Amino acid sequence: xxxxxxxxxxxxxxxxxxxxxxxxxxxxxxxxxxxxxxxxxxxxxxxxxxxxxxxxxxxxxxxxxxxxxxxxxxxxxxxxxxxxxxxxxxxxxxxxxxxxxxxxxxxxxxxxxxxxxxxxxxxxxxxxxxxxxxxxxxxxxxxxxxxxxxxxxxxxxxxxxxxxxxxxxxxxxxxxxxxxxxxxxxxxxxxxxxxxxxxxxxxxxxxxxxxxxxxxxxxxxxxxxxxxxxxxxxxxxxxxxxxxxxxxxxxxxxxxxxxxxxx
Ligand code: SF4
Numbered sequence: 345x346x347x348x349x350x351x352x353x354x355x356x357x358x359x360x361x362x363x364x365x366x367x368x369x370x371x372x373x374x375x376x377x378x379x380x381x382x383x384x385x386x387x388x389x390x391x392x393x394x395x396x397x398x399x400x401x402x403x404x405x406x407x408x409x410x411x412x413x414x415x416x417x418x419x420x421x422x423x424x425x426x427x428x429x430x431x432x433x434x435x436x437x438x439x440x441x442x443x444x445x446x447x448x449x450x451x452x453x454x455x456x457x458x459x460x461x462x463x464x465x466x467x468x469x470x471x472x473x474x475x476x477x478x479x480x481x482x483x484x485x486x487x488x489x490x491x492x493x494x495x496x497x498x499x500x501x502x503x504x505x506x507x508x509x510x511x512x513x514x515x516x517x518x519x520x521x522x523x524x525x526x527x528x529x530x531x532x533x534x535x536x537x538x539x540x541x542x543x544x545x546x547x548x549x550x551x552x553x554x555x556x557x558x559x560x561x562x563x564x565x566x567x568x569x570x571x572x573x574x575x576x577x578x579x580x581x582x583x584x585x586x587x588x589x590x591x592x593x594x595x596x597x598x599x600x601x602x603x604x605x606x607x
Contacts, residue, residue: 352446367431
């Protein structure tokens with residue numbers, strides 16, 4: 345099949361992002377994720393099926409089926425920004441590895457136009473899927489959320505063993521890899537837990553950067569909007585001082601890495 349005819353399911357395309365890979369980027373948000381992180385700011389991304397979301401008294405359908413060609417028509421509008429800034433296209437979600445045929449075709453199309461590719465991923469996928477996407481990704485932005493598998497399962501719905509295995513494999517084979525840590529009070533926002541993740545990141549070849557992403561409540565209202573309960577309403581975002589302390593713990597555990605707060 346012509347890659348431009350491959351279909352997939354997305355729920356948003358955001359232009360002019362500067363936080364999800366180098367330069368100015370267009371972010372394509374894919375529908376469907378294997379995890380169920382309790383803090384997820386895009387709960388409407390998790391289910392592959394189309395959903396109704398009610399916000400501000402208005403209800404809309406989340407998710408649409410598109411071809412790679414249709415997405416590229418939108419992406420190409422910002423070509424001038426990619427070339428000037430070293431930017432390109434980032435696949436986010438949801439989890440792009442949950443739609444491997446569409447993700448591979450879209451990444452290949454982006455490369456055919458000469459733009460850079462990035463994916464935000466948890467790498468909870470089979471090795472076959474990882475191998476399928478690897479050659480077409482310039483920048484991996486890989487979430488490592490916790491080193492304790494049981495706690496990972498409690499807060500994200502799945503254990504972490506597949507993720508850690510894939511992280512090691514991706515680190516050996518990727519062109520560029522950044523480890524990102526959503527930093528969530530009561531889950532992983534202690535010096536010990538962040539230091540454990542930093543040590544793991546430090547053990548991976550080619551990883552030079554660790555980004556600590558502070559928990560925030562953007563998206564909380566969307567849970568009620570899709571008929572779900574937000575189960576972390578009892579926690580508050582970490583303060584700047586607390587984030588600095590966690591960054592210091594990460595730097596002490598992994599002095600080789602550049603540790604920053606935010607993406
Ligand atoms: S991996 Fe990302 S998209 Fe999936 S549930 Fe967790 S935060 Fe949400």
